[in-house]
Amino acid sequence: MTSLKSLLTGLALAALTLPALLPGAAAAADYKAEYKLSTVLGKPFPWGVGGDRWAELIKEKTNGRIVVKMYPGTSLVNGDQTKEFTALRQGTIDLAVGSTINWSPQVKELNLFSLPFLMPDHKAIDALTQGAVGKQLFDLLATKDVVPVAWGENGFREISNSKRSIKAPEDLKGLKIRVVGSPLYLDTFTALGANPTQMSWADAQPALSTGAVDGQENPLTIFTAAKLPTLGQKHLTLWGYVADPLIFVVNKEVWASWSKEDQEAVRAAGLQAAAEEIALSRKGIAAGDDSLLKEIAAQGVDVVQLTPDQQKAFQKATQAVYDKWAKQIGPDLVKAAETAIAARK
Structure with missing residues (x-):
């Protein structure tokens, strides 16, 4: 009887301690x-x-x-x-x-x-x-x-299109550019003279293929993995205007x-x-490694790297958009971001 009682007590203790033995x-x-x-x-x-x-x-x-x-x-x-x-x-x-x-x-x-x-x-x-x-x-x-x-x-979103090289804001005039569903992107591309068209990425690829839109902006990893050169995207400009x-x-x-x-x-x-x-x-676009850029160029894509002066022209053309949205986002947050970037090593 004593041994049975001890056994039952032991089983009860084991049941109580099992969760502790098996965390989670x-x-x-x-x-x-x-x-x-x-x-x-x-x-x-x-x-x-x-x-x-x-x-x-x-x-x-x-x-x-x-x-x-x-x-x-x-x-x-x-x-x-x-x-x-x-x-x-x-x-x-x-x-x-x-x-x-x-x-x-x-x-x-x-x-x-x-x-x-x-x-x-x-x-x-x-x-x-x-x-x-x-x-x-x-x-x-x-x-x-x-x-x-x-x-x-x-990544940084670079711009491509099927019509021409983009080296100055006026080169965007009239181009139909696929953008994501954000009013800020509509404002930015409208300020540059383009015709921004909102659509999902699933809809963007067939639209590029048929020429319903002329261009798009996306990180280079997407440009290559989605095989955008095969969809007529033969002109690519590295302008680093936003990152995601x-x-x-x-x-x-x-x-x-x-x-x-x-x-x-x-x-x-x-x-x-x-x-x-x-x-x-x-990979392939940072720390001295430009292998991805070479891979893109090898597909017959005209790759343009903006000079600092060329980039400043785009920045000037979109300054009003920056100022407008900085107020909506929150001036203190934007200021904190600008300060952090200025202090980067």
């Missing part, structure tokens, strides 16, 4: 079988590689307690990039690697990165995303039903449903995936 096991019982991660682009684009890598690392670092499936092409919102952030807040999407441009209609401060000619180089992007400005924007996002965990990068950081985020309720241990694992996975994704997005 009790909490994981309430987890979803699968979490949905949204991206605009899939692999082989760096954006899609980053999202896929985050999902992979989350599974690894949580010992399989959290399983994430990536849905590229913003398929969870029928391809409408500008609705992604709203769907994320509402819980239709659990996680996302999103664009500051696409989320700017809902979070006006994210328009900061789309101010024309604010960021002259990669060090300027880093000065913002990895400094006080980046933290301020993360604190803001944290009030909007999401938990931001890391900054990624889509990406943000790795989790829906707030989903985040709260995870154990502290798993939250930290997801954050660590995001930071690692983001660092790898940034390195991939800059």
Whole structure:
């Protein structure tokens, strides 16, 4: 009888201590079988590689307690990039690697990165995303039903078209340029004399193919991976007018449903995936490596690199747009960004 009593006591103690022996096991019982991660682009684009890598690392670092499936092409919102952030807040999407441009209609401060000619180089992007400005924007996002965990990068957006070389603002006059669904982009290209046309990336590629639009602006990794030279994009100008950081985020309720241990694992996975994704997005176009530019030129593309004076002409032509939007974004935030960039090493 005593031995039976001891056995029962031992089993009860084992049941009580099992969760402690298996961290996260009790909490994981309430987890979803699968979490949905949204991206605009899939692999082989760096954006899609980053999202896929985050999902992979989350599974690894949580010992399989959290399983994430990536849905590229913003398929969870029928391809409408500008609705992604709203769907994320509402819980239709659990996680996302999103664009500051696409989320700017809902979070006006994210328009900061789309101010024309604010960021002259990669060090300027880093000065913002990895400094006080980046933290301020993360604190803001944290009030909007999401938990931001890391900054990624889509890259500087360079302009291409099928008609002619672009070396001065007047070269853009009358060109139909596909732009994302942001009023700031409409203002910028209108100021340059172009005819900006808003459409999703899914619609942009056939429009370029048929000549419904003449040109587009995107990072060089997209220019190559999407094979834009085969869609008539034979004139490319490197003008670095805006850059598009990406943000790795989790829906707030989903985040709260995870154990502290798993939250930290997801954050660590995001930071690692983001660092790898940034390195991939800059490969061939930074740190003295111009291999991607050579690859593009080898496809018969006329590549124009603006001189500082040529770039100043574009900057002057868009200054009124910069000033108008700086007021809407928030003068203090813009000033903080300008100061951080000026102080970069």
